[in-house]
Amino acid sequence: MFVAYSDKHLLHAPKQIIFRGRIFDNVEAPARATELAAAARAAGCQLAAPREFGLEPVLSVHTSAYVEFLQTAYARWRAMFGDAGAGPSVVPHASPTRFPARLPQAIQGQVGYFLAGTSAPIEENTWPAIQASADCALEVSSRLLEGMREGYAICRPAGHHAYADVAGGYCYLNNAAIAAEQIARRQGKVAVLDIDVHHGNGTQNIFYRRGDVLFVSIHGDPNEVYPFYSGYADEQGEDDGKDCNLNLPLPKGSKDAGFLEALNVALAAITRFGAPSLVLSLGFDAHEDDPQSEMAVTNQCFYEVGLRIATLGLATAIIQEGGYYIPGLASNLTAFLDGFKAGRT
Numbered sequence: 250m251f252v253a254y255s256d257k258h259l260l261h262a263p264k265q266i267i268f269r270g271r272i273f274d275n276v277e278a279p280a281r282a283t284e285l286a287a288a289a290r291a292a293g294c295q296l297a298a299p300r301e302f303g304l305e306p307v308l309s310v311h312t313s314a315y316v317e318f319l320q321t322a323y324a325r326w327r328a329m330f331g332d333a334g335a336g337p338s339v340v341p342h343a344s345p346t347r348f349p350a351r352l353p354q355a356i357q358g359q360v361g362y363f364l365a366g367t368s369a370p371i372e373e374n375t376w377p378a379i380q381a382s383a384d385c386a387l388e389v390s391s392r393l394l395e396g397m398r399e400g401y402a403i404c405r406p407a408g409h410h411a412y413a414d415v416a417g418g419y420c421y422l423n424n425a426a427i428a429a430e431q432i433a434r435r436q437g438k439v440a441v442l443d444i445d446v447h448h449g450n451g452t453q454n455i456f457y458r459r460g461d462v463l464f465v466s467i468h469g470d471p472n473e474v475y476p477f478y479s480g481y482a483d484e485q486g487e488d489d490g491k492d493c494n495l496n497l498p499l500p501k502g503s504k505d506a507g508f509l510e511a512l513n514v515a516l517a518a519i520t521r522f523g524a525p526s527l528v529l530s531l532g533f534d535a536h537e538d539d540p541q542s543e544m545a546v547t548n549q550c551f552y553e554v555g556l557r558i559a560t561l562g563l564a565t566a567i568i569q570e571g572g573y574y575i576p577g578l579a580s581n582l583t584a585f586l587d588g589f590k591a592g593r594t
């Protein structure tokens with residue numbers, strides 16, 4: 250399988266994160282992507298750095314004010330506070346939350362406007378890593394449009410929690426949405442399946458009123474699991490997008506059987522939708538060893554996921570999302586790829 254991978258993800262390495270009111274070592278670490286790349290190589294995949302696609306495809310999904318913020322936030326932050334006054338990461342301390350918000354001019358206010366919480370810190374070289382991650386997704390979607398049947402983008406940072414103008418949950422640009430937008434424009438319609446343990450709230454929101462993009466997500470019940478504020482079963486799309494959004498939340502602690510039952514419902518919906526291509530947001534954080542412990546699926550489940558998705562016969566752009574048990578990521582990916590390969594033969 251073709252794999253897009255860029256070393257530029259190494260430029261983004263926030264050391265710590267505020268979680269549950271405490272400062273932790275950041276589990277969203279560069280080793281995640283290097284482990285996945287090593288596993289892909291060991292599985293016989295062909296790895297290549299992506300082309301540079303520029304901002305045009307990014308701006309097909311994100312607002313220009315937000316993209317400019319991502320590009321300039323760190324420099325503006327340091328200019329405002331100085332080396333002694335600012336920490337290593339741009340992190341908000343005030344957000345507009347549920348109240349009507351306006352975009353202020355100063356960086357302090359913009360940080361809260363564009364970053365949903367403390368889990369999307371911006372450091373000095375975060376932007377080039379973000380852009381290379383989107384380029385990995387675009388490399389795969391572009392090759393799909395040129396006739397390739399499947400490809401895998403090792404995207405880091407991940408993307409599915411990013412809205413058109415809000416970052417959150419380790420995500421800045423929505424790589425899967427950017428790839429899906431390119432495919433939908435050329436092929437008329439596209440399906441997106443998100444199997445990360447966390448709901449793909451950004452992807453859902455970007456396409457919520459669109460009838461040409463089906464979004465299906467299997468994830469932990471947002472009553473208990475991040476992102477908390479969306480991912481409920483009654484969110485089914487609006488306007489042209491009515492019935493083009495399918496959320497399949499599962500109870501915290503769900504195992505293989507429950508996950509695969511939901512997968513069958515998801516795949517039936519994708520088949521009914523009838524698009525020629527699929528974008529898969531692939532997270533491994535539903536695994537039983539993941540530090541966030543939201544679900545308890547095994548590598549056998551990831552094998553089955555790969556197998557059943559491949560059996561659909563759709564051109565498939567596989568976009569990496571979460572997965573934080575670093576010692577297990579190689580075996581998670583190997584299981585998925587083995588299943589996918591078996592489903593294509």
Ligand SMILES: [Zn+2]
Nearest residue numbers: 445447534571
């Ligand atoms: Zn996740």
